Structure formats: C-alpha cells, structure tokens
Amino acid sequence: xxxxxxxxxxxxxxxxxxxxxxxxxxxxxxxxxxxxxxxxxxxxxxxxxxxxxxxxxxxxxxxxxxxxxxxxxxxxxxxxxxxxxxxxxxxxxxxxxxxxxxxxxxxxxxxxxxxxxxxxxxxxxxxxxxxxxxxxxxxxxxxxxxxxxxxxxxxxxxxxxxxxxxxxxxxxxxxxxxxxxxxxxxxxxxxxxxxxxxxxxxxxxxxxxxxxxxxxxxxxxxxxxxxxxxxxxxxxxxxxxxxxxxxxxxxxxxxxxxxxxxxxxxxxxxxxxxxxxxxxxxxxxxxxxxxxxxxxxxxxxxxxxxxxxxxxxxxxxxxxxxxxxxxxxxxxxxxxxxxxxxxxxxxxxxxxxxxxxxxxxxxxxxxxxxxxxxxxxxxxxxxxxxxxxxxxxxxxxxxxxxxxxxxxxxxxxxxxxxxxxxxxxxxxxxxxxxxxxxxxxxxxxxxxxxxxxxxxxxxxxxxxxxxxxxxxxxxxxxxxx
Numbered sequence: 003x004x005x006x007x008x009x010x011x012x013x014x015x016x017x018x019x020x021x022x023x024x025x026x027x028x029x030x031x032x033x034x035x036x037x038x039x040x041x042x043x044x045x046x047x048x049x050x051x052x053x054x055x056x057x058x059x060x061x062x063x064x065x066x067x068x069x070x071x072x073x074x075x076x077x078x079x080x081x082x083x084x085x086x087x088x089x090x091x092x093x094x095x096x097x098x099x100x101x102x103x104x105x106x107x108x109x110x111x112x113x114x115x116x117x118x119x120x121x122x123x124x125x126x127x128x129x130x131x132x133x134x135x136x137x138x139x140x141x142x143x144x145x146x147x148x149x150x151x152x153x154x155x156x157x158x159x160x161x162x163x164x165x166x167x168x169x170x171x172x173x174x175x176x177x178x179x180x181x182x183x184x185x186x187x188x189x190x191x192x193x194x195x196x197x198x199x200x201x202x203x204x205x206x207x208x209x210x211x212x213x214x215x216x217x218x219x220x221x222x223x224x225x226x227x228x229x230x231x232x233x234x235x236x237x238x239x240x241x242x243x244x245x246x247x248x249x250x251x252x253x254x255x256x257x258x259x260x261x262x263x264x265x266x267x268x269x270x271x272x273x274x275x276x277x278x279x280x281x282x283x284x285x286x287x288x289x290x291x292x293x294x295x296x297x298x299x300x301x302x303x304x305x306x307x308x309x310x311x312x313x314x315x316x317x318x319x320x321x322x323x324x325x326x327x328x329x330x331x332x333x334x335x336x337x338x339x340x341x342x343x344x345x346x347x348x349x350x351x352x353x354x355x356x357x358x359x360x361x362x363x364x365x366x367x368x369x370x371x372x373x374x375x376x377x378x379x380x381x382x383x384x385x386x387x388x389x390x391x392x393x394x395x396x397x398x399x400x401x402x403x404x405x406x407x408x409x410x411x412x413x414x415x416x417x418x419x420x421x422x423x424x425x426x427x428x429x430x431x432x433x434x435x436x437x438x439x440x441x442x443x444x445x446x447x448x449x450x451x452x453x454x455x456x457x458x459x460x461x462x463x464x465x466x467x468x469x470x471x472x473x474x475x476x477x478x479x480x481x482x483x
Contacts, residue, residue, distance in 0.1 A: 266291065331364045407458045
C-alpha cells in the first residue's frame with residue numbers, strides 16, 4: 003500500500019493506493035488563505051499539519067487494515083511558498099504563497115544582483131517565486147530575516163513534521179529560483195544574491211528517490227506496521243504529470259486547479275523566460291517540465307459562484323455539455339495578477355461587454371472562456387520555445403466540467419482528454435513516487451497513462467469563432483506595472 007498526500011492551496015488531499023494502482027480510499031480537508039493587503043496571500047503552516055493529520059486519522063477509522071500496510075509515502079505540494087523557520091524549526095510568520103504579488107520590486111533587484119539568474123534557473127524573477135519573497139522579508143521584516151535559519155517550501159515543512167528531516171525534491175526546488183536547473187543542485191550565487199547560503203536550505207533528492215522515513219510515533223498513531231519510506235515527492239504540477247504518465251516528451255497536459263497551467267515534459271531545458279515560461283526539473287531524473295502558468299483558473303469559477311451565491315455545479319449545469327457559440331461577454335481572469343506571458347502582479351480581472359440583456363449563463367461562460375484564452379497565451383509562449391502541442395490531457399478540479407474541457411478543445415484547437423479521478427492527479431502521482439522510492443521499479447512500468455474516459459474534439463465552427471474573439475480579448479489587457 004502507498005499513500006499520496008497533496009498539500010494544495012485550497013485543501014489537503016490524501017489517497018490510499020494499492021499494489022494494482024487502484025485508489026481504494028481518499029480524504030480531503032479544506033485550507034483557508036488570508037489576504038492582509040491587496041495582492042498579499044498567506045497561510046498558517048499549522049493548518050497544513052492539522053489538515054494532513056485529519057485525513058490520515060480519518061483513513062485509520064475507515065481503512066485501518068490498508069493503512070497499516072503502507073510501505074511508501076509520496077508528498078506533493080503547492081509550489082513557491084516561503085516558510086521561514088527559526089533555530090527550533092518553528093515558523094516565524096505565515097507562509098507567503100505562490101500567488102502573492104508583493105515582491106515585484108525585489109524581482110528587479112534580484113536580476114540586477116545576479117545577472118546569470120535566467121541562464122542558470124531557466125526562469126525570470128517573478129513575485130510568485132520564493133527567492134524574491136526573501137528579499138522582501140529582508141527589507142520589510144528584517145528581524146524575521148535575521149532569525150531565519152531554514153527556508154522550506156510548503157511540502158518540505160510537512161515532511162519535516164512527518165520525519166524530523168529537512169529535505170526537498172528538485173522539482174519543487176526549481177520553483178524557488180535558487181536551483182541550477184541543469185545541474186539539479188542549489189546555486190551558491192543565487193543564494194548569495196538573497197543573503198542566504200546552503201545552510202539555510204534543505205537537502206536535495208530526486209522525486210522518486212527514498213528521502214527519509216515516517217517518525218515512529220506517527221506510524222504508531224496511524225497503526226502502521228513499520229515506518230514507511232517517504233519519497234522525495236514533487237511540486238503539484240510535476241506530481242500531476244507523474245499521475246497521468248506524462249514522463250516523456252510529447253505528453254502535454256493542462257492543469258485546472260486553483261491556478262492553471264499548460265505543461266510539457268522535455269528531455270532538455272527549453273527555456274523561454276522572456277515570455278514568462280517556467281522551467282522546472284521533473285520528478286523523474288533526467289527530465290524537465292516547461293510550463294505556461296496562470297494564477298487563477300478554477301478559483302475564477304469559485305469567485306463567480308460566491309458572487310452569485312450559488313454552487314459551482316448550479317452555475318455549470320444550465321450551460322450543458324458544449325458551447326453553442328462564444329459568450330458575448332469577455333472575462334480577463336487576472337484576479338491575482340498574471341504570470342505567463344505578462345509577468346504582471348498588479349493587473350486585475352475584468353468583465354467586458356455587459357448589457358441589459360446579459361444573463362448569469364453568459365457571465366459564467368465568459369469566465370470559463372477567459373481562463374481558456376489565458377491558456378492559449380501559454381500555448382503560444384511554449385511554441386516560441388519550440389514546444390508544439392497536438393493534444394492535451396486535463397487534470398485538476400476543473401477537469402470535472404465537460405463544458406469547460408469542450409471550450410478548451412476549441413480555443414486550443416487540439417483534442418483534450420479526461421481521466422477518471424483526474425482531480426486527484428497530484429496526490430495519485432505522489433503515491434506513485436512513494437512506490438518507486440520503496441520498490442525501485444522501472445519508472446515506465448509504474449508511471450503508466452490512466453485510461454482516458456472521454457475526449458473532447460475541436461469543432462471547426464467553434465474553433466474559428468474563438469479564433470476571431472481571441473485578438474479582441476487580448477486587447478483588453480493593459481499593463482499596470
């Protein structure tokens with residue numbers, strides 16, 4: 003038996019997977035985010051631990067026998083968050099999250115201090131990444147910076163609590179800007195540019211490698227017969243790639259979680275930092291992931307559901323299974339700023355084209371289309387790096403919506419495929435990494451592609467209609483930085 007734990011932004015999801023790669027149980031607990039100022043997003047690390055323990059406590063009640071047999075644990079997590087710990091490994095402040103935009107000025111400082119940043123990391127300095135957050139802390143909270151002895155990404159903090167060891171995998175670490183992406187090791191020059199050293203960093207491992215073991219007292223708490231191995235794990239999107247078997251070139255996929263991304267595994271670095279394409283190490287040795295990332299995807303649907311006082315299902319049901327035509331309303335999904343291709347933390351969302359005749363359905367459809375248009379921008383940025391996409395697999399909570407996947411297929415003009423359980427892809431991928439860490443099996447034998455349950459083909463009429471709308475949609479963007 004294997005456990006996959008995904009520390010997301012909105013929830014912790016834990017899945018229990020057997021030797022035949024069947025998910026036999028899953029549990030989820032919600033997380034809350036605070037926004038002390040516009041563009042600021044933080045979480046208390048204590049709630050990550052509480053939520054994770056709650057999922058495992060629940061599994062012990064419902065599946066005690068299976069939980070007892072767990073041999074390996076894989077961790078997946080939201081990327082880029084800055085968790086600052088003191089000499090006693092206690093958090094000094096709330097974690098600054100991946101979608102936080104406060105450090106735009108520090109990004110410019112960092113690129114001046116370290117001219118080789120883009121060549122070494124494969125990325126440009128953007129506020130979402132971890133390193134600029136530390137420069138912001140040094141400037142605005144110097145006492146916190148001085149007391150910081152260890153900087154961990156969210157899932158590494160969870161691993162520290164589970165195991166007692168500070169360890170990070172290279173995929174998550176490559177979202178910090180401190181990693182030399184080609185060497186898959188910390189860059190001393192990058193750390194020095196933010197006033198840090200390797201002493202402030204966790205030990206690095208590959209995602210499928212054994213990293214440590216679960217604390218004995220926690221293994222006993224959950225009735226486990228031994229102390230399971232904890233794998234290196236992965237950032238959420240690389241873990242999602244492992245979960246759907248995207249472990250080789252030519253397997254592009256789209257993630258519709260709180261944020262969104264269009265991702266392509268590669269056997270070489272194909273960076274395009276000028277267009278804000280992200281370069282991450284894959285959770286698989288010798289592989290990388292190139293990604294176009296948008297800061298708001300399924301969170302846009304959650305936002306409009308709150309405004310209308312309805313559930314997401316209630317908003318989606320009247321739309322049917324497929325669009326008949328583009329909505330007359332246009333939506334910019336930049337509710338928390340944007341990354342690819344704009345790198346603009348100050349931009350905000352917009353509804354355009356409202357009239358007396360606008361109804362709820364038109365607005366909801368526009369929200370879904372706006373996210374799809376933003377992902378089309380990501381596709382173009384990846385194409386500029388030489389990455390062509392001929393089809394895409396969909397993961398994340400948004401992949402449950404057939405209407406949304408149909409919109410995506412028509413906007414991107416490629417077939418989009420859906421899996422059973424695609425919304426738990428990252429947790430399932432983490433479980434696969436936990437298995438690999440225990441068994442040492444061939445990656446290709448474990449990281450197989452799940453069965454596609456549905457394919458959404460582009461409709462030529464709608465492809466043309468969306469292509470006509472896209473230029474006008476792009477004209478709505480106005481830089482604010």
